[in-house]
Amino acid sequence: QAGLDLFGYGADEVAGLRVKQLYAEPADRARFLEEIGRSGSVKDFAVSFRRKDGTPIDCLLSATLRRDEAGTALGYHVVIHDITERRRLEAQLRQSQKMEAIGGLAGGIAHDFGNLLTVIIGRPQLLLADLPSDDRRGADIDLIRRTAVRASALIQQLLAFSRKQVLQPKVVDLDPLVSGMAGMLRRLIGEDIELVVAPRSAGVRIKADPGQLEQVILNLAVNARDAMPRGGRLGIETAQAELDEQFSRQHPGARTGPHVVLSVSDTGIGMDPATRARIFEPFFTTKEAGRGTGLGLSTVYGIAKQHGGYIAVESEPGGGTTFRVYLPRVEEAVAPEDGAHPVAAGRGSEIVLLVEDEEEVRSLSREILEARGYLVLEATRPSEALEIARQHGGPIHLLLADIVMPQMNGRRLADKLTALRPGLRVLHMSGYSDDVLGRHGSLDPGLALLRKPFAPQDLARAVREALDAPGPGAPHGCPGPTGSDRQG
Numbered sequence: 001q002a003g004l005d006l007f008g009y010g011a012d013e014v015a016g017l018r019v020k021q022l023y024a025e026p027a028d029r030a031r032f033l034e035e036i037g038r039s040g041s042v043k044d045f046a047v048s049f050r051r052k053d054g055t056p057i058d059c060l061l062s063a064t065l066r067r068d069e070a071g072t073a074l075g076y077h078v079v080i081h082d083i084t085e086r087r088r089l090e091a092q093l094r095q096s097q098k099m100e101a102i103g104g105l106a107g108g109i110a111h112d113f114g115n116l117l118t119v120i121i122g123r124p125q126l127l128l129a130d131l132p133s134d135d136r137r138g139a140d141i142d143l144i145r146r147t148a149v150r151a152s153a154l155i156q157q158l159l160a161f162s163r164k165q166v167l168q169p170k171v172v173d174l175d176p177l178v179s180g181m182a183g184m185l186r187r188l189i190g191e192d193i194e195l196v197v198a199p200r201s202a203g204v205r206i207k208a209d210p211g212q213l214e215q216v217i218l219n220l221a222v223n224a225r226d227a228m229p230r231g232g233r234l235g236i237e238t239a240q241a242e243l244d245e246q247f248s249r250q251h252p253g254a255r256t257g258p259h260v261v262l263s264v265s266d267t268g269i270g271m272d273p274a275t276r277a278r279i280f281e282p283f284f285t286t287k288e289a290g291r292g293t294g295l296g297l298s299t300v301y302g303i304a305k306q307h308g309g310y311i312a313v314e315s316e317p318g319g320g321t322t323f324r325v326y327l328p329r330v331e332e333a334v335a336p337e338d339g340a341h342p343v344a345a346g347r348g349s350e351i352v353l354l355v356e357d358e359e360e361v362r363s364l365s366r367e368i369l370e371a372r373g374y375l376v377l378e379a380t381r382p383s384e385a386l387e388i389a390r391q392h393g394g395p396i397h398l399l400l401a402d403i404v405m406p407q408m409n410g411r412r413l414a415d416k417l418t419a420l421r422p423g424l425r426v427l428h429m430s431g432y433s434d435d436v437l438g439r440h441g442s443l444d445p446g447l448a449l450l451r452k453p454f455a456p457q458d459l460a461r462a463v464r465e466a467l468d469a470p471g472p473g474a475p476h477g478c479p480g481p482t483g484s485d486r487q488g
Contacts, residue, residue, distance in 0.1 A: 006082055008052035024048035024056050032061065036076065040065045044081075058087045085250075092252045113151070114430075114452035119360045120148040125456050126367065152453045169209050169307075171332045174238050174260050175199035177213060185221050185236075192231030201238040201260045205334060206327045212303045219296040220264040220323050227268025227321060237263045241326060243310075254310040258329040265322035271315040279313065300325070346464050347373040350397035354378050355385040355413065356429070357405045361452075365400070368456045369463065381406055382413040389417050396421060398467055403430040411447075427466040429454075 004011060007022060023029045028047040036042050045061040063078040124145035131138050182197045189195060217236065224234045241261040248254050271279065278284045280301040304311040304325050315321035352374050356362035359380075366376045377392065379385035382405055389396060399417055401410040408416075414426045427448045448469070450462040 003080070006051075006057065006080065007049065008055075013052075022049050024050040032063075036063055036065050049080075056084075057082060058084045089249070089252060115358045115361050117148050117152050117453035119364055121145055121152065121453055121455050122364045122368065124148075126364075126371075148453075149455075169207050171205050171207050171330060171334050172210055172213070173201075173203055173205055173334055174213070174262065174327075175201055175203065177210060178217065178236055178238055178262070181214060181217055185217075185234075188218075189221060189225040189234055193225060193228055194233045196233065196235045198235070198237040201240055204240050204258075204260050205330050205332065206260050206307075207330045207332070208307050208327060212307070216300050216303050216325060217262070217264070219300050223296055223323075224264060224266035224268060224321070227266050227270075232267035232320075235263070235265045237265075239263070240329070243326065251310060251312060253305075254312075254326065255308065255328065259309075259326040260329055262325040262327070263322060264325075265320060267320045270317045270319045270321055271313075272317050276313060276315055280311075346460070348464060348467065349373050349375070350467055351375045351377065351395055352398045352400050352463065353385060353388060353396050353417075355380075355382065355399070355401040355405070355410070357381055357402065361402075361429075365459060368459050369400075372460050374463070382408045382410075382416075385413060386416060386420075389420055396424060398425045398427060398463065400427050400429065400463065403428050425466050425469070427462055 004014070009017070020026070020029055025048055032042065032045055032047060035045065041062075041064045043062045045063070047059055047061055049057045049059055051057060060081040060083055061078060062081070063076045066074045066077055068074055124141045127141050128138055128145070131141070176199075178199050179197060182195065186195050221234060221236070228234075239261050241259045243254055243256050243259055245256055248256050275286060279297050282295055282298040284298075300323070301311055304327070307327055309325060309327040311326070312324045313321065314324075352369055354362060354365055354369070354376050356365060357380055362378065362380070366378055369376050377388050377396065379388055385399075385401070399414055401413055403410040405413075410428050410430075414428070418424050418426065425448075427450060429450045429452055448462070448466045450459060454462075
């Protein structure tokens with residue numbers, strides 16, 4: 001009976017069935033016969049069979065050749081072990097490990113390029129400010145700046161894939177977020193595609209970065225649109241889901257418990273198994289040259305993972321595609337809307353202690369701040385910054401420090417300097433979330449961060465916000481150390 005169940009046949013269907021008809025690959029049968037004919041037995045011999053409905057089965061055979069007293073072969077005693085599910089899980093694990101390795105590489109590249117692009121974006125803007133408006137060189141300089149900004153967007157996508165971007169999560173209801181994007185999505189996908197939005201999670205909440213969730217929906221919608229060149233139907237739906245142990249075992253990386261599931265489905269061309277296996281890899285694309293970077297779905301993958309979620313895909317050639325993003329449910333109340341308005345990138349006269357070990361970034365930052373009226377004390381490493389803080393007789397209003405530096409990281413330096421100068425404001429710079437994130441994947445309370453790469457106006461605005469933000473200490477900075485604090 002076990003054999004009938006394995007191959008999907010009824011007892012009345014096996015009469016006259018030849019064993020060779022069960023093999024998915026004739027070469028497997030030839031190898032099996034050769035091996036058992038030579039040694040008289042095989043153990044854990046890997047073969048592929050095919051069920052009655054055509055479904056392939058991965059199996060291990062252990063068999064012994066049976067002979068009569070004269071040595072004539074009578075048949076085989078065979079034990080078949082179905083390892084189809086094990087092979088599927090192993091393949092998923094290998095894919096997960098590969099994605100993890102690619103993510104580490106992508107995150108490292110993005111981190112290094114953050115410093116380079118900060119300079120490539122910032123220097124042209126300083127040059128443009130000094131050029132007459134009719135100088136024809138301005139167009140070329142601005143082209144350099146705009147190209148660097150585009151490269152910066154690619155860096156942010158790499159950081160999203162590698163799960164190393166800085167999130168700003170809050171408790172949100174996914175239904176109104178999805179519904180609120182409907183108008184924009186209809187304009188994006190065009191009139192030949194029907195958009196059906198069905199928010200059905202009934203007010204269940206998740207903790208996520210709303211901007212990143214919008215990016216997930218946008219990227220999946222664009223992917224669906226491109227898969228339907230002759231039009232079709234795009235469905236976006238939310239629902240509640242309870243992921244159990246069985247689901248977790250079948251989908252490595254998924255966590256058990258209550259979730260909200262975001263489903264995005266299309267009636268497009270679909271994908272074959274080989275394509276499905278690679279769709280989340282960065283820079284992999286089936287589109288023609290110039291029609292995509294191959295980072296859209298890898299960005300979705302990274303955002304889902306960084307939020308503690310899971311993404312699954314179902315697709316067949318000609319049968320459309322469905323992506324399901326599972327995000328953990330929370331019981332907290334929805335966060336109120338933030339009524340704060342961005343601070344203008346204005347001028348100032350405060351004293352800023354700038355600590356950055358990359359000379360080009362440090363020099364650019366100093367020029368940007370000095371041009372806006374700030375006095376900048378410059379340090380190349382943490383020990384030098386500590387010495388300046390001890391020796392400087394006047395106030396220091398703000399510490400502007402990179403996170404990753406020799407000797408000690410920026411956060412430890414900030415701890416030492418705020419102990420030396422209570423009331424000192426702190427603004428960190430980084431392009432890499434591992435440098436600044438707390439245990440739960442979000443910014444620690446009170447940690448102000450300027451993300452690299454940044455433009456001059458971004459730096460000026462972040463400095464002004466850090467200086468003007470409510471907090472402990474004197475409103476205009478802290479006084480210098482007393483004589484006993486100084487080193488002679």
